[in-house]
Amino acid sequence: MHVRSREAGQVTLFLAGCSLGLVLLAGLSVDGGRILSAREQAWDEAQEAARAGADALSVADLRGQGETVVDVAAAQEAVANYMAATGDTAVVTVSAGDMVTVTVTSVVHPYLLSLVDINTVSVTGTATAEPAEGTGP
Secondary structure (H helix, E strand, O other): OOOOOOOOOHHHHHHHHHHHHHHHHHHHHHHHHHHHHHHHHHHHHHHHHHHHHHOOEOHHHHHHOOOOOEOHHHHHHHHHHHHHOOOOEEEEEEEOOOEEEEEEEEEEOOOOHHHHOOOOEEEEEEEEEOOOOOOOO
8 A cells, every 4th residue: 555645746846956056056157167258358358459559659749749649549440440350349548648448348148047047247358558668679
C-alpha cells in the first residue's frame, strides 16, 4: 500500500529553485566578465581617442606664438575618425586650451542575464590627454 505524503513535490520545487540560482550565477560569471571586458575596452578607446585629439594642434598658434594649443574642431574630427572604426559613441571636450577629455559609451547585450530582463548594460570609459612638448624621441 502506497501512502501519499503532504511533502510530495517539495524536492522538485527545491531543485527548480537551485537550477534557477545556478543559471543566474552562470549569468553573472559570463555576462559579468563581458561587462568588465567592455568597460576596459571603452577606457582603452577613450585613451586612444584622447591622444588622437591631443595631436590635433593649432598650427597658427604653434608657428605664431610657439605655444601648443589644441585646435578644437580638428580634435573633434580626429576623435570622430578614430571612433568611427570602433562603433561606440564618444563625447569630446577641450579645456584649458590643451586638455582633451573623451568619454566613450559602449553597450553590452548580456546572454544569460537577458533571461531575468537585463537586456542592455551601458559602460563608459573616460580619459584625458594633452600634447607633449619636447624636441624629439
